[in-house]
Amino acid sequence: MAGSRLLMSMPLHAITEVYGEAGLRDRFLLEVEGFPPADRECLVEALELATRLHAGDRRVREPYLNHLLRVAIRIIRYYGIRDVDVIAAALLHDAVEDHPAELSGLAADLGHAALTEAAVAELARRFNPRVAELVRSVTNPEYDPDRDKNEQYRMHVAESLDRDPWARVIKVSDFTDNGVGVVHTTADKAVRSARKYRPLVPKLRELVGRPDTPLSRAARDHILDQLDLAEERFAALLD
Template structure:
């Protein structure tokens, strides 16, 4: 069943049940780490919402997509998928620091490394967009960060491709004034993601890469329609 369809019909409980079913097939001690990260992500994003749903649905779909469609069974990558927005959106919750001053990004990454390992923290760091300097172009800042951060992080590319698919192909589930703003941002990054996907060291099977290419094509069509309107 498509992940957005699960969301529409069954909501967060349906996504959680699907993840639990998939984890039953995951061997080894890494399964416990992924289950722990799913629970922690739910706590970290508990008060956060997207336009039509609890925010945690997004991180669950990103991870399920890697499990179900990308054939990823690396626990570190799956844990990082569940936490991929935690440092960017909820650094105070990650650290337990009272909210004041600049975001405690470094401390949040240290907390993730301590709870799991340094590799997980490095993957999360690669897909965490740093604060935009005053006067910097919004889209240029976003694409520039991805180009630099994902260049030497093949597994972080996989997380970002799943994240982008959920946001890009799933843009038809969004509503409100941010729709066109998001379409412009995501449209600009498609050429970069195509190039990263096609690199020989991006650790996905050829059939999976073909699947993702079709998803990028679908996202491009949706951006074109939104921006034309």
């Protein structure tokens, strides 16, 4: 494994390519090294839970956990956020959507709405209600099969982020990983992602610019640059 100074200087996708999940885990632990002990303990617990829930999940060429680690690290390093609830929710942002039965301990055939509520309640019990509600805000609902799925996704994102400023922080990091990172996947997946995410860029720009979005000017500028880069990559794929 690389030394700490090198690992802290590397872009997140470079760590992924060279060192994989182990490198991203080490980078995450380095990022939270200076946090108060209770906060570090909470974040390690969130990482352990995400690891268990997503143990069998893959994201094209990599373990799904890599994505969750990058989203959380980006929030700390590039957005300057040290709010432990937000970082824990970032690690767990797909837990309710992807693994509600495993998280809640209930039968998988119980029904989408009931499983979602039970999974959110379990996060509130394990962590606190704020972490649970942040995860809820970035959890996609059950879509109407008779309507365009991508359009429903974009409507949900706009509505949920409109009412939850802190959830915007998690979603823009998630979007950056999917959008700017579109060049780190297969060609077919890249085109599908570009079609899904490209129409969302103007809305995210608007949300990032709102006065109630809890980001510094430097973080906002960084995110807007990343949205520009994502849009360039979407255009290269689709135009």
